[in-house]
Amino acid sequence: VKNSMQVKRMNDRANELLQTLSLEIIAKYSIYEIITWGIQTEEAREILSGGNDDIVILSTLAAGKNSTSEEFANAVMTKRAEFKTLCANALAQKRAFLAGLKAEVGL
Numbered sequence: 001v002k003n004s005m006q007v008k009r010m011n012d013r014a015n016e017l018l019q020t021l022s023l024e025i026i027a028k029y030s031i032y033e034i035i036t037w038g039i040q041t042e043e044a045r046e047i048l049s050g051g052n053d054d055i056v057i058l059s060t061l062a063a064g065k066n067s068t069s070e071e072f073a074n075a076v077m078t079k080r081a082e083f084k085t086l087c088a089n090a091l092a093q094k095r096a097f098l099a100g101l102k103a104e105v106g107l
Contacts, residue, residue: 006105014098021090025083041080044073 026034033040036057043058047069055069062072 007102007107010098010101013101014094017097018090018094021093022087025086025090040076044076044080047073048077 029037039057040061043055046053047055047058058072058076059069062069065072067075
């Protein structure tokens with residue numbers, strides 16, 4: 001039963017749900033924020049650990065918002081925590097949805 005078409009369809013539906021939820025999450029962010037996110041979080045960690053090496057993006061963004069690099073770094077880390085929560089919730093919804101589908105057919 002594990003490899004049946006029915007189970008495959010269930011997994012496909014659950015993955016479609018996760019795809020939809022993921023698109024809703026990323027719709028909240030600009031394309032620039034998405035493509036620089038790894039750099040922003042790396043720079044935020046550097047700033048918050050007291051370092052100041054090669055902090056290009058956050059210092060530029062902070063200056064544009066009339067903030068300090070540390071204030072901007074804290075904002076990035078807060079947004080990172082929120083993003084992780086959104087992603088974890090989406091994954092939990094997918095798993096609950098899949099479990100419900102399987103329960104309907106006794107799996």
